Amino acid sequence: MEDLTSRMTQVLTQNQTQTHTTNNDSSAAAQIGIKLDGSNYPLWSQIVEMYISGKDKLGYINGDLPQPLSTDPGFRKWRTENAIVKGWLINSMDTSLIGNFIRFPTAKMVWDSIAITYFDGSDTSQVYDLKRQVTKVKQAGGSIEKYYNDLQRLWREIDFRHPNPMVCPIDIQKYNSIIQEDRVYVFLDGLDDRLDKIRSDVLQLQPFPTVEQAYAHVRREDIRQAVMITGAENNSGAVMASKGVNIGKQPL
Template identity: 40%
Template sequence: LGYLTGDTREPERGDPKWSSWKSENSMVMAWLINFMEPSIGRTYLFLPTAKDVWEAVRETYSDLENSSQIFDLKTRLWNSKQGEKNVIEYYNEMRTLWQELDLCYEDDWECKNDNIKYHKRMETDRVFVFLAGLNRELDEVRGRILGRMPLPSLGEVFAEVRREEGRRRVMLKEKPPTVPETSALVSRNPGKFLNTQPRSGMKLAYPNTCGEKPF
Protein backbone atom coordinates (compact mmCIF):
# COMPACT_ATOMS: atom_id res chain seq x y z
CA LEU A 1 0.00 0.00 0.00
CA GLY A 2 2.94 2.33 0.49
CA TYR A 3 3.32 2.79 -3.27
CA LEU A 4 -0.33 3.84 -3.55
CA THR A 5 -0.37 6.21 -0.59
CA GLY A 6 3.07 7.68 -1.23
CA ASP A 7 4.46 6.42 2.09
CA THR A 8 7.09 4.41 0.19
CA ARG A 9 8.97 7.38 -1.16
CA GLU A 10 11.24 7.38 -4.18
CA PRO A 11 14.94 7.37 -3.13
CA GLU A 12 17.49 9.62 -4.76
CA ARG A 13 18.69 8.24 -8.09
CA GLY A 14 22.16 7.62 -6.71
CA ASP A 15 20.77 5.63 -3.79
CA PRO A 16 21.37 1.83 -4.04
CA LYS A 17 17.68 1.30 -3.22
CA TRP A 18 16.46 3.32 -6.20
CA SER A 19 16.54 0.41 -8.68
CA SER A 20 14.52 -1.77 -6.33
CA TRP A 21 11.99 1.02 -5.74
CA LYS A 22 11.68 1.64 -9.49
CA SER A 23 11.05 -2.04 -10.18
CA GLU A 24 8.43 -2.40 -7.43
CA ASN A 25 6.70 0.85 -8.40
CA SER A 26 6.46 -0.36 -12.01
CA MET A 27 5.03 -3.68 -10.84
CA VAL A 28 2.30 -1.95 -8.79
CA MET A 29 1.49 0.34 -11.73
CA ALA A 30 1.17 -2.65 -14.06
CA TRP A 31 -1.06 -4.40 -11.54
CA LEU A 32 -3.37 -1.37 -11.35
CA ILE A 33 -3.55 -0.81 -15.10
CA ASN A 34 -4.06 -4.48 -15.95
CA PHE A 35 -7.28 -4.50 -13.93
CA MET A 36 -8.73 -1.60 -15.91
CA GLU A 37 -10.54 -1.72 -19.20
CA PRO A 38 -7.86 -1.41 -21.93
CA SER A 39 -9.36 1.82 -23.25
CA ILE A 40 -9.14 3.34 -19.75
CA GLY A 41 -5.79 1.87 -18.73
CA ARG A 42 -3.98 3.33 -21.74
CA THR A 43 -4.58 6.85 -20.42
CA TYR A 44 -2.50 6.11 -17.30
CA LEU A 45 0.49 4.35 -18.86
CA PHE A 46 2.81 7.34 -18.80
CA LEU A 47 2.20 8.59 -15.26
CA PRO A 48 5.44 8.40 -13.26
CA THR A 49 4.34 6.57 -10.10
CA ALA A 50 1.75 4.13 -8.84
CA LYS A 51 0.52 6.86 -6.48
CA ASP A 52 -0.15 9.15 -9.45
CA VAL A 53 -2.16 6.41 -11.17
CA TRP A 54 -4.12 5.68 -7.99
CA GLU A 55 -4.93 9.34 -7.35
CA ALA A 56 -5.94 9.96 -10.97
CA VAL A 57 -8.27 6.96 -11.02
CA ARG A 58 -9.80 7.87 -7.69
CA GLU A 59 -10.39 11.46 -8.74
CA THR A 60 -12.01 10.43 -12.03
CA TYR A 61 -13.96 7.31 -11.15
CA SER A 62 -14.23 7.10 -7.39
CA ASP A 63 -17.70 6.89 -5.88
CA LEU A 64 -16.81 7.46 -2.24
CA GLU A 65 -19.56 6.46 0.17
CA ASN A 66 -21.97 5.64 -2.66
CA SER A 67 -24.38 3.46 -0.69
CA SER A 68 -26.05 1.92 -3.73
CA GLN A 69 -22.75 0.88 -5.28
CA ILE A 70 -21.42 -0.45 -1.98
CA PHE A 71 -24.60 -2.47 -1.45
CA ASP A 72 -24.40 -3.88 -4.98
CA LEU A 73 -20.74 -4.90 -4.63
CA LYS A 74 -21.23 -6.49 -1.22
CA THR A 75 -24.31 -8.38 -2.39
CA ARG A 76 -22.39 -9.76 -5.37
CA LEU A 77 -19.57 -10.83 -3.07
CA TRP A 78 -21.92 -12.52 -0.58
CA ASN A 79 -23.61 -14.40 -3.42
CA SER A 80 -20.40 -15.38 -5.23
CA LYS A 81 -20.04 -19.09 -5.98
CA GLN A 82 -17.32 -20.95 -7.86
CA GLY A 83 -19.78 -22.97 -9.94
CA GLU A 84 -18.36 -23.85 -13.36
CA LYS A 85 -15.34 -21.55 -12.95
CA ASN A 86 -11.92 -22.84 -12.02
CA VAL A 87 -10.32 -21.48 -8.83
CA ILE A 88 -8.22 -18.86 -10.65
CA GLU A 89 -11.24 -17.43 -12.47
CA TYR A 90 -13.31 -17.45 -9.29
CA TYR A 91 -10.58 -15.74 -7.24
CA ASN A 92 -9.89 -13.07 -9.87
CA GLU A 93 -13.60 -12.29 -10.13
CA MET A 94 -13.81 -11.77 -6.38
CA ARG A 95 -10.59 -9.77 -6.23
CA THR A 96 -11.94 -7.37 -8.86
CA LEU A 97 -15.07 -6.82 -6.75
CA TRP A 98 -12.95 -6.21 -3.64
CA GLN A 99 -10.84 -3.66 -5.47
CA GLU A 100 -13.95 -1.83 -6.65
CA LEU A 101 -15.25 -1.88 -3.09
CA ASP A 102 -11.98 -0.45 -1.73
CA LEU A 103 -12.37 2.52 -4.06
CA CYS A 104 -15.66 3.36 -2.35
CA TYR A 105 -13.96 4.13 0.96
CA GLU A 106 -11.41 6.65 2.10
CA ASP A 107 -10.16 5.88 5.58
CA ASP A 108 -8.19 8.40 7.60
CA TRP A 109 -6.51 6.59 10.46
CA GLU A 110 -5.06 8.49 13.40
CA CYS A 111 -3.30 5.40 14.71
CA LYS A 112 -1.21 3.23 12.41
CA ASN A 113 -1.76 0.13 14.56
CA ASP A 114 -5.53 0.50 14.24
CA ASN A 115 -5.10 0.63 10.46
CA ILE A 116 -3.06 -2.58 10.52
CA LYS A 117 -5.60 -4.36 12.74
CA TYR A 118 -8.51 -3.26 10.57
CA HIS A 119 -6.90 -4.48 7.34
CA LYS A 120 -5.99 -7.78 8.98
CA ARG A 121 -9.60 -8.32 10.05
CA MET A 122 -10.84 -7.29 6.61
CA GLU A 123 -8.50 -9.82 4.97
CA THR A 124 -9.78 -12.53 7.32
CA ASP A 125 -13.36 -11.72 6.33
CA ARG A 126 -12.37 -12.01 2.67
CA VAL A 127 -10.80 -15.40 3.30
CA PHE A 128 -14.12 -16.58 4.76
CA VAL A 129 -16.11 -15.26 1.79
CA PHE A 130 -13.70 -16.87 -0.69
CA LEU A 131 -13.81 -20.25 1.07
CA ALA A 132 -17.60 -20.16 1.46
CA GLY A 133 -18.11 -19.96 -2.30
CA LEU A 134 -15.88 -22.90 -3.23
CA ASN A 135 -17.42 -26.04 -4.70
CA ARG A 136 -18.12 -29.01 -2.43
CA GLU A 137 -15.32 -31.12 -3.88
CA LEU A 138 -12.90 -28.70 -2.20
CA ASP A 139 -14.42 -29.24 1.27
CA GLU A 140 -11.32 -31.05 2.49
CA VAL A 141 -8.86 -28.25 1.77
CA ARG A 142 -11.38 -25.70 3.09
CA GLY A 143 -11.56 -27.60 6.39
CA ARG A 144 -7.77 -27.82 6.64
CA ILE A 145 -7.40 -24.07 6.17
CA LEU A 146 -10.12 -23.18 8.68
CA GLY A 147 -8.47 -25.43 11.26
CA ARG A 148 -5.25 -23.42 11.27
CA MET A 149 -4.25 -20.87 13.87
CA PRO A 150 -3.50 -18.22 12.84
CA LEU A 151 -5.51 -18.21 9.63
CA PRO A 152 -3.30 -17.87 6.50
CA SER A 153 -3.42 -14.73 4.37
CA LEU A 154 -5.81 -14.47 1.44
CA GLY A 155 -2.97 -14.98 -1.04
CA GLU A 156 -1.76 -18.08 0.79
CA VAL A 157 -5.28 -19.50 0.95
CA PHE A 158 -5.79 -18.98 -2.79
CA ALA A 159 -2.44 -20.63 -3.58
CA GLU A 160 -3.25 -23.70 -1.47
CA VAL A 161 -6.74 -24.11 -2.92
CA ARG A 162 -5.37 -23.75 -6.45
CA ARG A 163 -2.76 -26.45 -5.77
CA GLU A 164 -5.45 -28.77 -4.40
CA GLU A 165 -7.63 -28.21 -7.46
CA GLY A 166 -4.65 -29.04 -9.71
CA ARG A 167 -3.81 -32.14 -7.68
CA ARG A 168 -7.40 -33.39 -7.89
CA ARG A 169 -7.49 -32.82 -11.63
CA VAL A 170 -4.28 -34.81 -12.15
CA MET A 171 -5.31 -37.64 -9.81
CA LEU A 172 -8.70 -38.03 -11.43
CA LYS A 173 -7.07 -38.31 -14.83
CA GLU A 174 -4.49 -40.82 -13.64
CA LYS A 175 -7.02 -43.04 -11.85
CA PRO A 176 -10.08 -43.70 -14.02
CA PRO A 177 -12.97 -45.57 -12.38
CA THR A 178 -12.23 -49.30 -11.96
CA VAL A 179 -14.25 -51.57 -14.28
CA PRO A 180 -16.09 -54.28 -12.25
CA GLU A 181 -14.77 -57.80 -12.88
CA THR A 182 -18.08 -59.10 -14.24
CA SER A 183 -18.30 -56.20 -16.66
CA ALA A 184 -14.76 -56.91 -17.79
CA LEU A 185 -15.66 -60.56 -18.46
CA VAL A 186 -18.66 -59.53 -20.52
CA SER A 187 -16.62 -57.11 -22.59
CA ARG A 188 -13.89 -59.71 -23.21
CA ASN A 189 -16.27 -62.58 -24.03
CA PRO A 190 -19.52 -61.04 -25.23
CA GLY A 191 -20.58 -64.13 -27.19
CA LYS A 192 -20.66 -66.33 -24.08
CA PHE A 193 -23.36 -64.22 -22.44
CA LEU A 194 -25.52 -63.11 -25.35
CA ASN A 195 -27.25 -66.39 -26.43
CA THR A 196 -29.41 -67.53 -23.52
CA GLN A 197 -31.84 -69.69 -25.56
CA PRO A 198 -31.40 -73.52 -25.47
CA ARG A 199 -29.94 -75.17 -28.53
CA SER A 200 -32.18 -77.20 -30.82
CA GLY A 201 -33.02 -80.58 -29.31
CA MET A 202 -31.74 -79.64 -25.87
CA LYS A 203 -34.05 -80.19 -22.91
CA LEU A 204 -33.87 -78.13 -19.77
CA ALA A 205 -33.89 -80.06 -16.52
CA TYR A 206 -35.31 -78.53 -13.35
CA PRO A 207 -34.90 -79.87 -9.83
CA ASN A 208 -37.75 -82.08 -8.61
CA THR A 209 -38.90 -80.84 -5.23
CA CYS A 210 -41.50 -82.48 -2.94
CA GLY A 211 -42.24 -85.20 -5.51
CA GLU A 212 -43.52 -82.78 -8.13
CA LYS A 213 -42.83 -83.40 -11.78
CA PRO A 214 -40.67 -81.02 -13.73
CA PHE A 215 -42.80 -78.58 -15.69
Protein backbone atom coordinates (compact mmCIF):
# COMPACT_ATOMS: atom_id res chain seq x y z
CA MET A 1 0.00 0.00 0.00
CA GLU A 2 1.37 3.38 -0.98
CA ASP A 3 2.50 5.50 1.90
CA LEU A 4 -0.30 8.02 2.50
CA THR A 5 1.66 9.97 5.07
CA SER A 6 4.72 10.48 2.89
CA ARG A 7 2.58 11.63 -0.03
CA MET A 8 0.73 14.04 2.25
CA THR A 9 4.05 15.43 3.47
CA GLN A 10 5.19 15.97 -0.12
CA VAL A 11 2.05 17.93 -0.97
CA LEU A 12 2.29 20.09 2.16
CA THR A 13 5.96 20.79 1.53
CA GLN A 14 5.17 21.80 -2.03
CA ASN A 15 2.47 24.18 -0.79
CA GLN A 16 4.80 25.77 1.75
CA THR A 17 7.56 26.40 -0.78
CA GLN A 18 5.32 27.94 -3.43
CA THR A 19 5.45 31.70 -3.88
CA HIS A 20 1.92 33.06 -3.63
CA THR A 21 1.37 36.30 -5.48
CA THR A 22 -2.10 36.83 -4.03
CA ASN A 23 -4.13 35.91 -0.97
CA ASN A 24 -7.42 36.18 -2.85
CA ASP A 25 -9.76 33.24 -2.21
CA SER A 26 -10.30 32.88 -5.95
CA SER A 27 -6.75 31.55 -6.30
CA ALA A 28 -7.10 29.12 -3.41
CA ALA A 29 -7.92 26.06 -5.50
CA ALA A 30 -4.61 26.31 -7.31
CA GLN A 31 -2.82 26.44 -3.96
CA ILE A 32 -4.28 23.19 -2.61
CA GLY A 33 -1.72 21.27 -4.65
CA ILE A 34 -3.62 18.03 -5.29
CA LYS A 35 -6.30 16.84 -7.71
CA LEU A 36 -8.85 14.16 -6.84
CA ASP A 37 -8.50 11.40 -9.44
CA GLY A 38 -10.72 8.73 -7.90
CA SER A 39 -7.90 6.68 -6.41
CA ASN A 40 -6.42 9.19 -3.96
CA TYR A 41 -9.47 10.14 -1.90
CA PRO A 42 -7.91 9.55 1.57
CA LEU A 43 -5.01 11.88 0.82
CA TRP A 44 -7.12 14.41 -1.10
CA SER A 45 -9.79 14.68 1.60
CA GLN A 46 -7.26 15.31 4.37
CA ILE A 47 -5.39 17.98 2.40
CA VAL A 48 -8.55 19.76 1.25
CA GLU A 49 -10.20 19.63 4.69
CA MET A 50 -7.06 21.08 6.23
CA TYR A 51 -6.99 23.86 3.65
CA ILE A 52 -10.66 24.77 4.08
CA SER A 53 -10.29 24.74 7.86
CA GLY A 54 -7.32 27.09 7.53
CA LYS A 55 -9.60 29.50 5.65
CA ASP A 56 -12.14 29.32 8.51
CA LYS A 57 -14.83 27.90 6.22
CA LEU A 58 -15.01 24.30 7.43
CA GLY A 59 -18.65 24.82 8.40
CA TYR A 60 -19.61 24.82 4.73
CA ILE A 61 -18.66 21.15 4.35
CA ASN A 62 -19.28 19.70 7.83
CA GLY A 63 -22.80 21.09 8.34
CA ASP A 64 -21.99 23.69 10.99
CA LEU A 65 -23.11 26.46 8.60
CA PRO A 66 -26.35 25.21 7.01
CA GLN A 67 -28.07 27.19 4.29
CA PRO A 68 -30.23 29.96 5.82
CA LEU A 69 -33.58 31.05 4.45
CA SER A 70 -33.40 33.32 1.43
CA THR A 71 -35.04 36.04 3.54
CA ASP A 72 -32.31 35.82 6.17
CA PRO A 73 -30.00 38.88 6.27
CA GLY A 74 -26.98 36.58 6.13
CA PHE A 75 -28.16 34.62 3.10
CA ARG A 76 -26.19 36.55 0.47
CA LYS A 77 -22.95 36.21 2.42
CA TRP A 78 -23.58 32.49 2.91
CA ARG A 79 -24.37 32.01 -0.79
CA THR A 80 -21.15 33.76 -1.82
CA GLU A 81 -18.93 31.83 0.58
CA ASN A 82 -20.65 28.54 -0.24
CA ALA A 83 -19.85 29.16 -3.91
CA ILE A 84 -16.21 29.85 -3.04
CA VAL A 85 -15.86 26.60 -1.08
CA LYS A 86 -17.70 24.65 -3.76
CA GLY A 87 -15.29 26.15 -6.29
CA TRP A 88 -12.31 24.91 -4.25
CA LEU A 89 -13.74 21.41 -4.26
CA ILE A 90 -14.60 21.37 -7.96
CA ASN A 91 -11.30 22.89 -9.04
CA SER A 92 -9.32 20.42 -6.94
CA MET A 93 -10.57 17.39 -8.85
CA ASP A 94 -9.65 15.92 -12.20
CA THR A 95 -11.64 17.41 -15.08
CA SER A 96 -13.08 13.99 -15.90
CA LEU A 97 -14.84 13.94 -12.51
CA ILE A 98 -16.23 17.47 -12.42
CA GLY A 99 -19.43 16.61 -14.28
CA ASN A 100 -20.41 14.16 -11.54
CA PHE A 101 -20.51 16.84 -8.84
CA ILE A 102 -20.88 20.30 -10.41
CA ARG A 103 -24.69 20.31 -10.25
CA PHE A 104 -24.93 19.96 -6.48
CA PRO A 105 -26.07 23.33 -5.07
CA THR A 106 -24.02 23.35 -1.87
CA ALA A 107 -20.41 22.64 -0.99
CA LYS A 108 -21.56 20.17 1.67
CA MET A 109 -23.52 18.15 -0.87
CA VAL A 110 -20.46 18.03 -3.12
CA TRP A 111 -18.25 16.98 -0.20
CA ASP A 112 -20.68 14.30 0.99
CA SER A 113 -21.23 12.92 -2.50
CA ILE A 114 -17.48 12.62 -3.08
CA ALA A 115 -17.13 10.76 0.22
CA ILE A 116 -19.95 8.35 -0.64
CA THR A 117 -18.43 7.73 -4.06
CA TYR A 118 -14.79 7.22 -3.13
CA PHE A 119 -14.45 6.50 0.57
CA ASP A 120 -13.78 2.78 0.99
CA GLY A 121 -13.09 2.92 4.70
CA SER A 122 -15.81 0.37 5.44
CA ASP A 123 -13.92 -2.25 3.43
CA THR A 124 -13.05 -4.72 6.18
CA SER A 125 -10.58 -6.53 3.94
CA GLN A 126 -8.40 -3.40 3.82
CA VAL A 127 -8.54 -3.00 7.60
CA TYR A 128 -7.60 -6.66 7.94
CA ASP A 129 -4.66 -6.22 5.56
CA LEU A 130 -3.41 -3.18 7.48
CA LYS A 131 -3.57 -5.04 10.80
CA ARG A 132 -1.80 -8.00 9.22
CA GLN A 133 0.97 -5.67 8.07
CA VAL A 134 1.32 -4.33 11.62
CA THR A 135 2.02 -7.83 12.95
CA LYS A 136 4.87 -8.20 10.45
CA VAL A 137 6.67 -4.94 11.25
CA LYS A 138 9.79 -5.50 13.36
CA GLN A 139 12.86 -3.42 14.10
CA ALA A 140 15.06 -6.22 12.73
CA GLY A 141 18.33 -4.38 13.26
CA GLY A 142 17.09 -1.18 11.65
CA SER A 143 16.76 2.26 13.18
CA ILE A 144 14.26 2.78 15.97
CA GLU A 145 12.89 5.81 14.10
CA LYS A 146 12.05 3.87 10.94
CA TYR A 147 10.49 1.03 12.91
CA TYR A 148 8.29 3.42 14.91
CA ASN A 149 7.31 5.49 11.85
CA ASP A 150 6.34 2.37 9.91
CA LEU A 151 4.00 1.33 12.72
CA GLN A 152 2.52 4.81 13.08
CA ARG A 153 1.84 5.03 9.35
CA LEU A 154 -0.15 1.79 9.47
CA TRP A 155 -1.98 2.76 12.65
CA ARG A 156 -3.02 6.10 11.16
CA GLU A 157 -4.46 4.28 8.16
CA ILE A 158 -6.34 1.92 10.47
CA ASP A 159 -7.73 4.81 12.53
CA PHE A 160 -8.84 6.56 9.35
CA ARG A 161 -10.64 3.50 8.02
CA HIS A 162 -11.86 2.14 11.36
CA PRO A 163 -12.53 5.16 13.61
CA ASN A 164 -13.48 5.10 17.28
CA PRO A 165 -17.14 3.92 17.36
CA MET A 166 -17.92 5.34 20.80
CA VAL A 167 -20.15 8.36 21.39
CA CYS A 168 -19.95 9.13 25.11
CA PRO A 169 -16.78 11.11 25.99
CA ILE A 170 -15.91 8.69 28.80
CA ASP A 171 -16.30 5.69 26.49
CA ILE A 172 -14.21 7.41 23.81
CA GLN A 173 -11.42 7.94 26.32
CA LYS A 174 -11.58 4.35 27.57
CA TYR A 175 -11.56 2.97 24.04
CA ASN A 176 -8.56 5.12 23.11
CA SER A 177 -6.72 3.97 26.24
CA ILE A 178 -7.27 0.32 25.30
CA ILE A 179 -6.02 0.96 21.76
CA GLN A 180 -2.96 2.81 23.08
CA GLU A 181 -2.11 -0.01 25.49
CA ASP A 182 -2.34 -2.62 22.73
CA ARG A 183 -0.09 -0.53 20.50
CA VAL A 184 2.52 -0.18 23.22
CA TYR A 185 2.64 -3.97 23.48
CA VAL A 186 3.03 -4.30 19.70
CA PHE A 187 5.76 -1.65 19.61
CA LEU A 188 7.73 -3.21 22.45
CA ASP A 189 7.36 -6.73 21.08
CA GLY A 190 8.99 -5.78 17.78
CA LEU A 191 12.11 -4.22 19.32
CA ASP A 192 15.53 -5.80 18.97
CA ASP A 193 16.71 -8.00 21.87
CA ARG A 194 19.39 -5.48 22.86
CA LEU A 195 16.55 -3.28 24.13
CA ASP A 196 15.13 -5.92 26.49
CA LYS A 197 15.96 -3.90 29.61
CA ILE A 198 14.17 -0.73 28.51
CA ARG A 199 11.27 -2.87 27.30
CA SER A 200 10.82 -4.18 30.83
CA ASP A 201 11.21 -0.70 32.29
CA VAL A 202 8.48 0.73 30.05
CA LEU A 203 6.07 -2.04 31.06
CA GLN A 204 6.54 -1.04 34.70
CA LEU A 205 5.72 2.64 34.16
CA GLN A 206 2.78 4.08 36.07
CA PRO A 207 0.53 5.39 34.70
CA PHE A 208 0.89 3.14 31.69
CA PRO A 209 2.42 5.15 28.83
CA THR A 210 1.01 5.99 25.44
CA VAL A 211 2.86 4.60 22.45
CA GLU A 212 4.43 8.03 21.91
CA GLN A 213 5.74 8.07 25.48
CA ALA A 214 6.99 4.49 25.15
CA TYR A 215 8.84 5.44 21.99
CA ALA A 216 10.46 8.42 23.74
CA HIS A 217 11.77 6.16 26.53
CA VAL A 218 13.10 3.55 24.11
CA ARG A 219 14.67 6.17 21.86
CA ARG A 220 16.62 7.67 24.76
CA GLU A 221 18.01 4.22 25.61
CA ASP A 222 18.80 3.58 21.95
CA ILE A 223 20.77 6.83 21.78
CA ARG A 224 22.58 6.00 25.04
CA GLN A 225 23.64 2.62 23.68
CA ALA A 226 24.85 4.18 20.44
CA VAL A 227 26.94 6.72 22.37
CA MET A 228 28.43 3.99 24.57
CA ILE A 229 29.33 1.84 21.57
CA THR A 230 30.93 4.79 19.78
CA GLY A 231 32.89 5.70 22.89
CA ALA A 232 34.11 2.13 23.35
CA GLU A 233 35.20 1.93 19.71
CA ASN A 234 37.08 5.21 19.99
CA ASN A 235 38.85 4.07 23.16
CA SER A 236 39.76 0.76 21.54
CA GLY A 237 41.17 2.57 18.53
CA ALA A 238 43.20 4.89 20.73
CA VAL A 239 44.66 1.95 22.66
CA MET A 240 45.61 0.13 19.48
CA ALA A 241 47.22 3.26 18.07
CA SER A 242 49.16 3.77 21.29
CA LYS A 243 50.43 0.18 21.20
CA GLY A 244 51.52 0.67 17.61
CA VAL A 245 53.54 3.74 18.52
CA ASN A 246 55.19 1.99 21.45
CA ILE A 247 56.13 -0.99 19.30
CA GLY A 248 57.69 1.36 16.79
CA LYS A 249 59.82 2.91 19.53
CA GLN A 250 61.30 -0.36 20.77
CA PRO A 251 65.14 -0.43 20.43
CA LEU A 252 66.62 -2.61 17.71
